[in-house]
Amino acid sequence: MFTSVDVTTLSNRTNCSSLSPAIPSSGDLDVRITAAMLDTGLRGVPVGTCTTSFITPEQGLHYRGYPIADLVNHTPEQLMHLVFMGSLGSPSEVDGFSQVLANRAGLSATVKMQISNLPRHIHPMSAFAAAIRFCQWEYPTGDYHKDALNLLAKAPELAATVIRRHKGCEPLSNAEAENRSMGYVERFCELLVGSEACTTQFVEAVKIFHKLHYDHGGGNLSMFVAKAVASGHSDLYGSVIAGMEALAGPLHGRANQEGLTFVQDILEKLGAAATPKQVREEVQRRFDNKEKIVGFGHAVLRCEDPRASILYDYAANHFPENPLVKMALMLRTEAPKVVCKKASNPYANVDAISGTVLAAAGFSHAEYFTILFGLSRLVGMTRQIVYERCEARDGKGVPIYRPKYVYKEG
Known part of the structure; x- marks a missing residue:
């Protein structure tokens, strides 16, 4: 049981073979690199191993072998334990892990002051990255395990404080900030809106x-960038900052913001x-004009993203009369x-x-959606x-990333 702040057991809990038989085979990794594969963003090129999650074309995202559709009724703390601890x-055990995070939560007066001095005109994700930098200065240990837990524990208050500052809200009271008796997400929500x-x-x-949004394989842009930076032995905070900057792009984490704008x-x-006919005709018009049909298609999936299916069902059950939800549900079918005229997978993804x-739930500030994404993705990224x-290659770790680039006369 995880009953103290000792983190040495982390490195002993990565074997997930007993959780589920749904563990993909690595297959034939004798990959032949061709000229056509160059300048394609390493798409589909095997470069490493990932113990926390994988994606299959038919069932989508899996955490530690479990399809995401089978996990939706578990608590956030259970799934954080699954991703972080392997079960x-x-x-x-879950309560013990939650207590570890609660013990490490809280921001110093210095970090709060630094956040309060951030300019409000910058993009919210730039502010979030800056706030993580403040934590790097305030709480460095030089130990990846401890820094991972420290950042994960402080992230709800960090994200809420950044958003409140950016919106121009009053700072949190000490009593609000110091209440750690509630769940991980509940605490973030209360810190965010009161x-x-x-x-x-x-x-x-x-x-x-x-x-x-905890994890999504090892090769998505933000995850890959964070690990590449860490391979040069940058500390965990600096590596995560790089990952958050990658997540901020409109083709990655900001896609959920664009998805709402599209609807x-x-x-x-x-x-x-x-x-439905009018909706289909409008999508067709945009498609013919080569405008982006946001939220449809996926590089790996050959079905509707199971994460999208979960959210569509939730929206239909909880907000059936909401005009945005009605439109999103029509777009789901139309x-x-x-899109099928061009894409091999024309179905909805989570964005x-x-x-x-x-x-629909009351938080329509789309400019902050990527911070919510980043708060969640910190679980898998750290x-x-x-x-x-600390664990790959029998504890030796992954060497510094050094892919080969082929010279091209330009």
């Missing part, structure tokens, strides 16, 4: 969003009484009929609906950095 854990505005509906929506634009143009769910630095 869903007994109630006492106890009076923190509705059950809002908390539940953020919980689902949070659980679906809003079509709703504004067609109106709440739009028919957009693939257009098609995640922003709409947050907006754990994967620990693996590559």
Whole structure:
């Protein structure tokens, strides 16, 4: 049982073979690199191993061998334990892990002051990255395990404080900030909007969003960048900052923000009484004009993203009369009929609906969606950095990343 702040057991809990038979084979890794594969962003090129998650074309995301669709009813703390420790854990183990985080939570007056001095005109993700830098200065240990837990523990207050500063809200009171008796996501929500505005509906929506974004294989851009920086023996904080800057791009973490904007634009143009035929025709018009159909298609999946399916079901059950939800549900059925003319997978991915769910639940500030994404993705990112630095290759760690580039006369 994880009953203290000792983190040495982390490195002994990565074997997930007993959790589920759904562990993919590495297959034939005798890959032949051809000229056609150059300048394609390493897409599909094997470069390493990942112990926390994988994606299959048919079932999508798996945490430690479990399909995400089988995990939706577990608590955030159970899934954090699964990703971080390698098992869903007994109630006492999960409680012990949660207590470890609670013991390490809280921000110093120095860090709070530094955040309060951040300019409000910068992008929220730049502010979030800066706040992680402040933690690097304030709480360095030089130990990847300890730094991972420290950052994960402080992240809810860190993210909430950054958003409140950026929005121009009053700083949190000491009493609010020091209350660590609630769950991980509940604490973030209350720190973000205050106890009076923190509705059950809002908390539940953020919980689902949070659980679906912990990890997504080892090769997505933010994860790859963070681990590449760590391979040069940068500390955990500096590596995560690089990963968060990668996540901030519109082709990656900011896609959920663009997904909501896409739904809003079509709703504004067609109106709440739009028919499926009108929606399909509008998508077709945009498609013909080579405009991006945000939230549809996926590089790996050959079905609707199971994370999207979970959120669509949640939205339909909890916000059936919300105009944004109605439009998103129509896009779910109509957009693939257009996108299929070009994409091998025309179905919805998680970005098609995640922003709409947050907006329907009362948090319509799309500019902060990527911080919520980053808060969740810290779970997998910190754990994967620990693996590559401390556990891979029998504890020797992954060498510094050094892919080969071929000279091209330009």
